Amino acid sequence: MPDAAPLLPYLVFDFDSTFTQVEGLDELADIALAGQPDRAERVGQIKALTDRGMAGEIGFQESLAQRLALLGANRRHLAPLVAHLQTKVSASIRRNAEFFRRFADRIYVVSSGFREFIEPVVAEFGIGPSHVLANTFTFDAEGNITGCDPANVLSRDGGKIRQLVLLDLDGPVYVLGDGYTDYQIREAGLAHRFYAYTENVSRPSVVAHADEVLPTFDEFLYQLKLPMTLSYPKNRIKVLLLENPDARAAELFRQEGYQVEQVKGALDEDELIARIEGVSILGIRSKTNVTAKVLAAANRLIAIGAFCIGTNQIDLPEAMRRGVAVFNAPFSNTRSVVELTLAELIVLARRIPEKNPKMHQGEWDKSASGSFEIRGKTLGIIGYGNIGAQLSVVAEAVGLKVIYYDMAEKLQLGNAVKAKSLEEMLPQADIVTLHIDGRPENQDFFGAKEFALMKPGALFINNARGHVVDVPALAAALRSGQLGGAAIDVFPYEPKTNSESFESELRGLPNVLLTPHIGGSTAEAQRNIAEFVPERIMEYINTGNTQQSVNFPNIQLPTQQAHRLIHIHANVPGVLANINNVLAQHHVNILGQYLKTNELIGYVITDINREYDQDVIQALRAVEHTIKFRVLY
Ligand SMILES: NC(=O)c1ccc[n+]([C@@H]2O[C@H](COP(=O)([O-])OP(=O)(O)OC[C@H]3O[C@@H](n4cnc5c(N)ncnc54)[C@H](O)[C@@H]3O)[C@@H](O)[C@H]2O)c1
Numbered sequence: 070m071p072d073a074a075p076l077l078p079y080l081v082f083d084f085d086s087t088f089t090q091v092e093g094l095d096e097l098a099d100i101a102l103a104g105q106p107d108r109a110e111r112v113g114q115i116k117a118l119t120d121r122g123m124a125g126e127i128g129f130q131e132s133l134a135q136r137l138a139l140l141g142a143n144r145r146h147l148a149p150l151v152a153h154l155q156t157k158v159s160a161s162i163r164r165n166a167e168f169f170r171r172f173a174d175r176i177y178v179v180s181s182g183f184r185e186f187i188e189p190v191v192a193e194f195g196i197g198p199s200h201v202l203a204n205t206f207t208f209d210a211e212g213n214i215t216g217c218d219p220a221n222v223l224s225r226d227g228g229k230i231r232q233l234v235l236l237d238l239d240g241p242v243y244v245l246g247d248g249y250t251d252y253q254i255r256e257a258g259l260a261h262r263f264y265a266y267t268e269n270v271s272r273p274s275v276v277a278h279a280d281e282v283l284p285t286f287d288e289f290l291y292q293l294k295l296p297m298t299l300s301y302p303k304n305r306i307k308v309l310l311l312e313n314p315d316a317r318a319a320e321l322f323r324q325e326g327y328q329v330e331q332v333k334g335a336l337d338e339d340e341l342i343a344r345i346e347g348v349s350i351l352g353i354r355s356k357t358n359v360t361a362k363v364l365a366a367a368n369r370l371i372a373i374g375a376f377c378i379g380t381n382q383i384d385l386p387e388a389m390r391r392g393v394a395v396f397n398a399p400f401s402n403t404r405s406v407v408e409l410t411l412a413e414l415i416v417l418a419r420r421i422p423e424k425n426p427k428m429h430q431g432e433w434d435k436s437a438s439g440s441f442e443i444r445g446k447t448l449g450i451i452g453y454g455n456i457g458a459q460l461s462v463v464a465e466a467v468g469l470k471v472i473y474y475d476m477a478e479k480l481q482l483g484n485a486v487k488a489k490s491l492e493e494m495l496p497q498a499d500i501v502t503l504h505i506d507g508r509p510e511n512q513d514f515f516g517a518k519e520f521a522l523m524k525p526g527a528l529f530i531n532n533a534r535g536h537v538v539d540v541p542a543l544a545a546a547l548r549s550g551q552l553g554g555a556a557i558d559v560f561p562y563e564p565k566t567n568s569e570s571f572e573s574e575l576r577g578l579p580n581v582l583l584t585p586h587i588g589g590s591t592a593e594a595q596r597n598i599a600e601f602v603p604e605r606i607m608e609y610i611n612t613g614n615t616q617q618s619v620n621f622p623n624i625q626l627p628t629q630q631a632h633r634l635i636h637i638h639a640n641v642p643g644v645l646a647n648i649n650n651v652l653a654q655h656h657v658n659i660l661g662q663y664l665k666t667n668e669l670i671g672y673v674i675t676d677i678n679r680e681y682d683q684d685v686i687q688a689l690r691a692v693e694h695t696i697k698f699r700v701l702y
Pocket residue numbers: 378379380399402403406451452453454455456457474475476477504505506507511514532533534558559586587588589590
C-alpha cells in the first residue's frame with residue numbers, strides 16, 4: 070500500500086478503555102486494595118464513579134477527587150500496574166502496533182488518566198512522552214498517592230478541550246475515545262471527527278454523538294485506507310448461527326471480533342435465502358439444507374460450519390464450485406451416539422418401550438416374554454466408520470459378538486468379524502444397527518428386502534440418517550412381527566423446531582423407541598462441537614489452512630513473516646502458472662507456495678515477500694478461472 074503519512078490527520082487517542090481494555094485507576098485500586106476486607110466494595114465504588122464520569126453524569130473533577138480518596142494507593146503499586154496494563158492493550162491496537170510506530174509523530178494520547186502509567190505503556194508503540202498529555206499524581210513523604218497536580222489542565226472540567234487548544238495542531242484532528250469528554254473536543258470545534266471507540270466498552274450517550282463507531286481499530290484503518298495488519302476488519306465478518314448450537318460457538322466468534330446473529334430453529338430454503346446476503350460464516354446443524362439456490366444467493370459466504378457430523382444437508386460440490394469451504398465436527402459426538410445405541414439395544418431386548426408407558430398408566434405387566442440378555446448375542450454393525458468402530462469395542466466389552474459390514478476396507482477391532490455382504494450378515498445378527506453416512510446414494514439403503522433377510526424377531530436400530538431407511542417397509546416389518554422392536558433417532562422429515570409436531574407411521578407401534586434426533590445431544594458433545602467447528606473456521610479465515618475441511622483440498626502451511634494470498638480456482642491446467650506470471654510481472658517474490666487440487670477446484674496458498682499494491686491484487690483477481698481470491702495479511 071502507498072505511504073499514507075502525508076495524508077494522515079492528527080489522531081488523538083483516549084487511553085483508558087480505548088488504548089487499553091481497562092480503566093487504569095480501577096486497576097490501580099484493585100492492586101492497591103489487595104488483601105483488604107472492603108476491597109470489592111471500594112473497587113466497585115471507584116468503578117461506578119469512573120462510569121458516571123465517562124458517561125458525563127458527573128463532572129470529571131468531582132469523579133476524580135472521589136476516586137482518589139477511595140484509592141489508598143502508593144508509588145510502589147505503579148510498577149505492577151504498568152506490567153498489568155501492558156497485557157491489557159486493546160487487541161486491535163496491539164495487532165496494528167506497526168502502524169503506531171510508523172506514524173507516531175501524528176499520534177497523541179490525551180487522557181485524564183495518569184502519565185505515570187500511560188507513558189510506559191504507549192512507549193512500546195513508539196509514542197514518546199511529548200505526545201502523552203495526561204495528569205500526574207502527587208505523593209506524600211511515604212509515597213502515598215495524595216491527589217493530582219492541580220496546575221495540569223487535564224485535572225479540571227473541560228480539561229481535554231483546553232489541552233487541545235494548548236496543542237494547537239496544524240491540521241485536521243480525529244479523536245478516538247470511549248468517553249463523553251472525548252466527544253466534547255469535537256463539540257468544541259477542536260476536532261474534525263469524533264470516533265466512538267467501542268472495542269472495550271460501548272456507552273450509548275457517547276455513541277449517539279459519534280461521527281463513526283469503531284468496534285476495532287482495524288475498522289478505522291480500513292475506512293481510511295491506511296496500512297493495516299489484517300486485510301479486512303474482523304468486525305465486518307457476519308456469522309449466522311442456526312439450530313441453536315451450544316452458546317460457546319457464538320462466544321468464540323464474538324471473542325474473535327465477528328458480528329454474530331442467531332436463529333433458534335432451522336430455516337427453509339426461502340427463509341435462508343432472505344437471510345444469507347452479507348453473511349460470511351453460516352453455522353447449521355442437521356436440519357438446514359444448504360442448497361445450490363441458497364449458495365447462489367450467498368454473496369459473501371466464505372465458510373459453512375456443520376455443527377454436527379453429517380454434511381449430507383449441504384450441497385458440497387456446489388459449495389466447492391463457489392469457493393465456500395465446509396467444516397464439520399467429525400468426532401465430537403461419536404461417543405454420545407455409541408452410548409445411546411448401547412442403551413437402546415439393552416432397552417429393546419427387555420421390551421422397555423412397552424413396559425414403561427404401561428406403568429405410567431397403572432398397569433403392572435410382569436413377564437419375561439420376548440425379553441433376553443444381550444450377553445452372547447450377535448450385533449450386526451452396518452457402517453464401520455468412527456461410530457460403528459467405537460460401538461464395536463464397547464459392545465464386545467459387554468459380551469456381544471460383533472459382525473460388521475462396510476463398503477470400504479476397515480481396520481477390524483477386537484474380535485469383530487467382517488461380513489462380505491448384507492446377505493451374509495443379516496441372517497446371523499440378533500440386533501442390527503445402522504451407522505452409514507447420509508450420502509445421496511444411500512437413500513432407502515435398507516428396505517423390505519433387507520428386513521426380510523433378518524432373523525425373525527431381531528431388533529433394528531437407526532441412529533444414522535432418516536432417509537437411508539425405507540420407513541413404510543420398517544413399519545410393515547414391525548407390524549408383521551418380523552422385527553421384535555426398533556429404536557429410531559432419525560427420520561426422513563424432522564420438525565424444524567421444537568414447536569412443530571412429529572408425524573410418522575412409526576408412532577404407536579409395539580416395542581418401538583422413538584427419539585428426536587438426540588444421538589449427539591449431550592452436554593459434552595455439544596460443547597466439543599461448539600469449540601471444534603469455530604476453531605477450524607477461524608483457522609481457515611486467519612491462515613488459509615483447510616485442515617479437516619470436508620469439501621476443500623486439505624492444506625496446512627506454517628505461518629511465516631510474509632503476506633499471504635489465497636486463491637481458489639476451477640481445477641483446469643495452467644492457473645498456477647498464470648498466478649505466478651502475475652507475481653513475476655509485479656516483481657513480487659514468492660516465499661512459500663502450496664497448491665492442492667480435488668476433482669473440481671484448486672486451492673493455492675502463496676506467501677509473498679513484500680507489501681502488495683492494488684495492481685497486483687486486481688491482476689490476481691482477473692486470472693482466468695478464479696473462483697475466489699482473498700488477501701489474508
Ligand atoms: N443420531 C445422531 O444424532 C447422529 C450423531 C452423529 C452422527 N450421526 C450419523 O451417524 C452416521 C455415522 O457417523 P460416523 O461419524 O461413524 O461416519 P463415518 O463417515 O466415520 O462412517 C460411515 C461409514 O459408513 C460406510 N458406508 C457408507 N455408505 C455405506 C454403504 N452403502 N454400505 C456400507 N458401508 C457404507 C463408510 O464407508 C464409513 O465407513 C452418519 O450418518 C452421521 O450423520 C448421527
